[in-house]
Every structure is written in C-alpha cells, then in structure tokens.
Amino acid sequence: MSIHTEINKCLREIGRVATDGYFIGLHIRFAAPIMQFQTYPEAWTDHYTRQAYALRDPTIAWGFSEEGACRWSEFTLPDPFNILGEARRFGLNYGVTVSCGPVTSRTIASFTLRDREFRDDEIDLISQQIRRLHDLAQPPEGLTKAQIEALRCIAAGDRHAAAAAKLGITQSAFKARLLSARERLMARTTAEAIQRAKEYRLL
The missing domain is CATH 3.30.450.80 (Transcription factor LuxR-like, autoinducer-binding domain)
Incomplete structure (x- = not known):
C-alpha cells in the first residue's frame, strides 16, 4: 500500500x-x-x-x-x-x-x-x-545523487529532453528518477518535490 x-x-x-x-x-x-x-x-x-x-x-x-x-x-x-x-x-x-x-x-x-x-x-x-x-509523513533522510541531479535540472528550467541529454540518460530513465524523487518526498508533482527538497535542505 x-x-x-x-x-x-x-x-x-x-x-x-x-x-x-x-x-x-x-x-x-x-x-x-x-x-x-x-x-x-x-x-x-x-x-x-x-x-x-x-x-x-x-x-x-x-x-x-x-x-x-x-x-x-x-x-x-x-x-x-x-x-x-x-x-x-x-x-x-x-x-x-x-x-x-x-x-x-x-x-x-x-x-x-x-x-x-x-x-x-x-x-x-x-x-x-x-x-x-x-x-x-516523516521526511526522508536524504535523496540519491541521481534524484538530486534530476530535480536540480528541472529547478534550473530544463525540459525533460534537455535534462536527459545533459545527464547522458534516456528520457524514460530521467522520468523514472523524477518519479522516485517524488515518491520519496511524498510529493504529487515535481514542483512540489523540488519545494520539499529545498525545505528539507536536501537540494
């Protein structure tokens, strides 16, 4: 569940x-x-x-x-x-x-x-x-390096394709990183995940 x-x-x-x-x-x-x-x-x-x-x-x-x-x-x-x-x-x-x-x-x-x-x-x-x-709702202890990189790309304004290219991964792999970051941060959207990561001082 x-x-x-x-x-x-x-x-x-x-x-x-x-x-x-x-x-x-x-x-x-x-x-x-x-x-x-x-x-x-x-x-x-x-x-x-x-x-x-x-x-x-x-x-x-x-x-x-x-x-x-x-x-x-x-x-x-x-x-x-x-x-x-x-x-x-x-x-x-x-x-x-x-x-x-x-x-x-x-x-x-x-x-x-x-x-x-x-x-x-x-x-x-x-x-x-x-x-x-x-x-x-206990905040996570931390994020993986891959999750942090993905969130930082979006926070910097990169679109999925550009962010994936920057990180040298496929778009589907990039989206999977964002999804895992949202799940760990209990966020419904990537914008919410970025905000929470900043509040937790994980970004």
Whole structure:
C-alpha cells in the first residue's frame, strides 16, 4: 500500500469522528507544515486567514507547548483575540487539539463538532490516527545523487529532453528518477518535490 493510500485511509477514519471539520499540520518546520489537510467551513478558513489568526491561535500555541490531546474547553492558555469565541460564530462550537513529535518537527491538529464535546474514546482514536500520519509523513533522510541531479535540472528550467541529454540518460530513465524523487518526498508533482527538497535542505 502506498503512503498516499495510507494517509487517505487515516483521513477517512478521522473524518468519521470529526464530522464538522479539522485542520492537520504535519511536521511543522520553520513555521509551516510539510503537509496539511483541512475540512473546516470555507467561511471560517477565509476569516481566519484574513485576520492572520495563525500567529495568535491558542490551539497552535498549546500544540507547541504540550504533547497529547486537550479539549478546547479545558485550555488554560490565554486567548486575548477571542479566536475560539470567533470560531463558535462559524459553528466550530466544540473542539480538541492533538500534538505530537519533537518541537522542531511538530504535528498539530485540531478537530471540531457542532453539537457536543468529543468523547474520550473518540479523542483516543483521533490521537492514534494523528500519530500514524506523523510517522507516515516523516521526511526522508536524504535523496540519491541521481534524484538530486534530476530535480536540480528541472529547478534550473530544463525540459525533460534537455535534462536527459545533459545527464547522458534516456528520457524514460530521467522520468523514472523524477518519479522516485517524488515518491520519496511524498510529493504529487515535481514542483512540489523540488519545494520539499529545498525545505528539507536536501537540494
């Protein structure tokens, strides 16, 4: 089973429990996750982005200060901008945040229900799936020389034919190198693979 298939399986399990939306940021490094998924209402996402709430969000602050799981109603961190209160105006009435991994590569995820608190067994299930996603999305230790060369050619603007000629290989061999690089970096496109390789400092 491919990594993407495993990830989608975890997301389906989470979606069965967090029926009113979630945000998952996997391996947050340099203030941005290497992979993220979200199903919050579009109106809330737009409002959250316009207000730059990510810089002030108590769920994010809690996720970086603690590991484990906590219902929003049990947070003791201050919320001076009333972000959780604002979230309730958009139907995000009850929530839980889950955090795992080292602070240098932390996974933080939040989940909401409209009509009730999450039960303990639901929080346990969500926490298990988040730890699974964190492990699945673990950045690679490195790329092969061939994969790095292929990505560098595309990053420099070479087309497949020119890049293959430059490296002295066939176009099909060049495409195979790109495919293997995308798979190792868990990227859907070559552009995404290049971006991730740079973020991981592999290029």
